Amino acid sequence: MTERKVRVRFAPSPTGALHIGGVRTALYNYLFARQHGGELIFRIEDTDSTRFVPGAEEYIIESFRWLGIEFDEGVSFGGNHGPYRQSERRDIYKKYVDQLLADGKAYVAFDTPEELDAKRNEVKNFQYDASTRLGMRNSLSLSDSEVKALLDAGHQYVVRFKVEPDEDVHIDDLIRGDVVINSSILDDKVLYKSADQLPTYHLANIVDDHLMEVTHVIRGEEWLPSAPLHVLLYRAFGWADTMPRFAHLPLLLKPDGKGKLSKRDGDRLGFPVFPLEWHDPKTGEVSSGYRESGYLPEAVLNFLALLGWNPGTEQEIMSLDEMVRLFDITKCSKAGARFDYVKGTWFNHEYILQKSDEEIARHFEVILKENGFDEPIDRIVTVVGLMKGRVNFVKELMPLCRFFFEAPAEYDEKTVKKRWKETSAEDMTRLAAVLEGLDDFSLEHQEEVVTKWIEDNGFHMGNIMNAWRLTLVGEGKGPHMFDISAFLGKEETLRRMYRAIEVLK
RNA sequence: GGCGCUUUCGUCUAGCGGCUAGGACACAUGCCUCUCACGCAUGGAACACGGGUUCGAUUCCCGUAGGCGCUACCA
Numbered sequence: 001m002t003e004r005k006v007r008v009r010f011a012p013s014p015t016g017a018l019h020i021g022g023v024r025t026a027l028y029n030y031l032f033a034r035q036h037g038g039e040l041i042f043r044i045e046d047t048d049s050t051r052f053v054p055g056a057e058e059y060i061i062e063s064f065r066w067l068g069i070e071f072d073e074g075v076s077f078g079g080n081h082g083p084y085r086q087s088e089r090r091d092i093y094k095k096y097v098d099q100l101l102a103d104g105k106a107y108v109a110f111d112t113p114e115e116l117d118a119k120r121n122e123v124k125n126f127q128y129d130a131s132t133r134l135g136m137r138n139s140l141s142l143s144d145s146e147v148k149a150l151l152d153a154g155h156q157y158v159v160r161f162k163v164e165p166d167e168d169v170h171i172d173d174l175i176r177g178d179v180v181i182n183s184s185i186l187d188d189k190v191l192y193k194s195a196d197q198l199p200t201y202h203l204a205n206i207v208d209d210h211l212m213e214v215t216h217v218i219r220g221e222e223w224l225p226s227a228p229l230h231v232l233l234y235r236a237f238g239w240a241d242t243m244p245r246f247a248h249l250p251l252l253l254k255p256d257g258k259g260k261l262s263k264r265d266g267d268r269l270g271f272p273v274f275p276l277e278w279h280d281p282k283t284g285e286v287s288s289g290y291r292e293s294g295y296l297p298e299a300v301l302n303f304l305a306l307l308g309w310n311p312g313t314e315q316e317i318m319s320l321d322e323m324v325r326l327f328d329i330t331k332c333s334k335a336g337a338r339f340d341y342v343k344g345t346w347f348n349h350e351y352i353l354q355k356s357d358e359e360i361a362r363h364f365e366v367i368l369k370e371n372g373f374d375e376p377i378d379r380i381v382t383v384v385g386l387m388k389g390r391v392n393f394v395k396e397l398m399p400l401c402r403f404f405f406e407a408p409a410e411y412d413e414k415t416v417k418k419r420w421k422e423t424s425a426e427d428m429t430r431l432a433a434v435l436e437g438l439d440d441f442s443l444e445h446q447e448e449v450v451t452k453w454i455e456d457n458g459f460h461m462g463n464i465m466n467a468w469r470l471t472l473v474g475e476g477k478g479p480h481m482f483d484i485s486a487f488l489g490k491e492e493t494l495r496r497m498y499r500a501i502e503v504l505k
Numbered sequence: 506g507g508c509g510c511u512u513u514c515g516u517c518u519a520g521c522g523g524c525u526a527g528g529a530c531a532c533a534u535g536c537c538u539c540u541c542a543c544g545c546a547u548g549g550a551a552c553a554c555g556g557g558u559u560c561g562a563u564u565c566c567c568g569u570a571g572g573c574g575c576u577a578c579c580a
Binding site: 011012013015045047048050051109111112113116124125127156157158160176179180181182185186187189190192193194195196200201202205220221222223224225226248250251253255258259260306307308310312313314316333334335336337338339340342343344345346347349353387388389390391400415418419460461462463464465466468469470473475476477478479480481 | 506507508509510511512516517518519520527528529530531538539540541542543544572573574575576577578579580
């Protein structure tokens, strides 16, 4: 077989917000495509018209735009393998369904959903397959004239895949190796529904992957049980020689308890499970997003990449480009990974540290404006430089940094008790006088003069500094004092000191 | 129930027959220090169980148990 250009796809259903697990699947597809110089396709799998949610498709596209995952072709990206929306490919699927029917690889079934339900209630573990299909109403059990009559009368029908029983089907999985499943446990899957004239996932998936020349299918583990069905379909079409390689990824599990990660867990534990805030058009419910929660996209991607894969070294912080270089699909873990959202916040912290003060300042500027502070950007950059190391999220800067822009309205009671001594008012008055006399109010000069003044007078460094901090900040924490006073400037520093002396006495 | 996948510190994981079982998050302690953080250092913490194979199993094989998924005219 000749070497084909690597082509992979991410193919979500527009049934709601993009789940974070889907983001990871897309990321792995992206990394795989890029490291092989291949292409990444964005396909919309909207074959279930009843589950379509307006806005979902746009939401997914916007999510990847924010995250920085770029597609080469697909819905909204163009390309010459379109259309990329399955609902627009009806005619294509019909043609291939007819081919299967003509070849005797599939058959028409007239059983109504009610009849099937009744059957399932009647027979325990009922499965529509080689052992039962002749007892059902379909083109294998009915005569040609009966079938024709039903069709002519306009009866709804489905097309089922005729699975030959008792054959061991092998899937050569990139992550799990050789997986064998016997065809007898597969049922005669519905491939096509006359009601909406659309195929089901299984048929559309195989036809599209083939026509779009997909070489590797990287998807969630939930698809592993139906992988043999897909293999059988490729064979039925005569496409076995160009069948894509499969890689089934482990699932993302709940941070605690049992089961896979769900939206509920995010609500319950207080972390987002969607990249962007999502407004459900049906329920009106609003779900938080990573973007709105203050995560940096690079941090989200880095965090996600390491849930189920690692480069085999001790490096954890990696840019997208580095990940492309280091990624190895065969080194993915096989077992599901608990979603450790606490570690996610640590990644964000690391990326805040890594980003320039200017970049973080631009984010913080927005929050400051929302809080009514219209500060020049260079002042914000200074504050960010002083404070960004203490937070996991940019928005956490606001409560921590308020005092830089606004004099304390009150003085924290506990801190007053602890730091405001008998002589503090007197000491602060003297310190204010020293500062008043400074022409050069730079950090360095203040530090030199004040430190000397403390030593010369035999004061205790901690007493003076902490009392001083109380006057400028209003509480007992914050960066170094000279950073604060230099930022505030002489006038504001003295104003705050005199006010505190007056109030605290 | 059936079928498949899976199983190393609380969590994410490294390990690919012989290691004091390594790292990270979280946690604890200490250092730094004008406070609070950051940072740095140190510490506690794991091979699910039972059989094999082997001179030797965390590592290979088989069971058991647990976990996860699938079992729709959903993807």
